[in-house]
Amino acid sequence: MAKVTRTPLISGNWKMHHNHFEAISTIQKLAYLLHKEDTDAVDVSVHPPFTDLRSVQTVLEADDVPIALGAQHCHWEEKGAFTGEVSPAFLAKLNVSYVIVGHSERRELFGETDEMVNTKAKAILKWGMTPIVCCGETLEEREAGSTEDKVGGQIRAGLAGIAAEQVAGLVLAYEPIWAIGTGRTASAEDAQAVCAYVRSVVAEVAGADAAASVRIQYGGSVKAANAPELMAQPDIDGALVGGAALVAEDFAGIVQFRSA
Numbered sequence: 064m065a066k067v068t069r070t071p072l073i074s075g076n077w078k079m080h081h082n083h084f085e086a087i088s089t090i091q092k093l094a095y096l097l098h099k100e101d102t103d104a105v106d107v108s109v110h111p112p113f114t115d116l117r118s119v120q121t122v123l124e125a126d127d128v129p130i131a132l133g134a135q136h137c138h139w140e141e142k143g144a145f146t147g148e149v150s151p152a153f154l155a156k157l158n159v160s161y162v163i164v165g166h167s168e169r170r171e172l173f174g175e176t177d178e179m180v181n182t183k184a185k186a187i188l189k190w191g192m193t194p195i196v197c198c199g200e201t202l203e204e205r206e207a208g209s210t211e212d213k214v215g216g217q218i219r220a221g222l223a224g225i226a227a228e229q230v231a232g233l234v235l236a237y238e239p240i241w242a243i244g245t246g247r248t249a250s251a252e253d254a255q256a257v258c259a260y261v262r263s264v265v266a267e268v269a270g271a272d273a274a275a276s277v278r279i280q281y282g283g284s285v286k287a288a289n290a291p292e293l294m295a296q297p298d299i300d301g302a303l304v305g306g307a308a309l310v311a312e313d314f315a316g317i318v319q320f321r322s323a
């Protein structure tokens with residue numbers, strides 16, 4: 064496999080937390096806490112709720128803060144009669160760089176299917192943004208030994224029909240559902256094993272070069288304390304952080320995993 068250096072990507076998924084006032088104060092604190100050496104070495108994105116995006120964009124752009132703006136979800140159509148949905152074109156207009164797709168909460172609570180994940184990923188790419196395609200197994204699936212089947216199926220379906228050169232630039236996130244918001248983290252070895260498996264699936268569907276370039280995040284109760292060990296794993300290229308991303312000091316501590 065070609066040797067490629069993958070810049071880590073640490074992403075904060077705020078889920079349905081922080082109104083736009085809280086978002087502004089959190090992002091201002093984060094901008095103050097992160098140093099140039101942090102953001103030179105690590106890519107950082109924040110994914111606030113839709114109603115905060117414009118406010119956060121304004122803060123980031125006014126002060127040239129090297130944090131990328133992200134979204135948590137979008138529709139795949141550019142416009143139309145889709146009450147309540149948000150167009151990927153609107154996100155692109157706000158200079159959104161990354162959009163999370165197929166988060167387990169969207170799959171479980173809002174019926175997002177593998178086909179929708181695939182259609183959305185293609186739409187996000189079309190609008191010049193990068194999808195963060197999520198996968199992960201339930202506790203029952205893990206205990207039944209079907210983690211690879213589940214995660215492999217989600218990745219194969221999610222990437223179907225996407226050109227290898229585009230797959231190379233994608234971000235994938237392995238988030239075991241039983242580790243999300245529970246305080247339970249996959250051991251670094253387990254997380255590494257599944258991320259390595261995900262990379263092997265990418266190699267199978269898009270070739271060795273795409274697999275060597277694609278970034279794979281781990282998510283599920285990542286904190287400043289466990290980030291260094293997780294980030295030291297060869298196939299873990301970043302973190303998708305929920306709870307600990309809500310507090311600027313906690314999130315900065317994760318971004319600064321190299322100095323821990």
Ligand code: 13P
Pocket residue numbers: 076166238242243244245246282283284285303304305306307
């Ligand atoms: P927690 O970090 O709160 O476990 O959430 C993980 C997650 O779902 C990020 O998308």
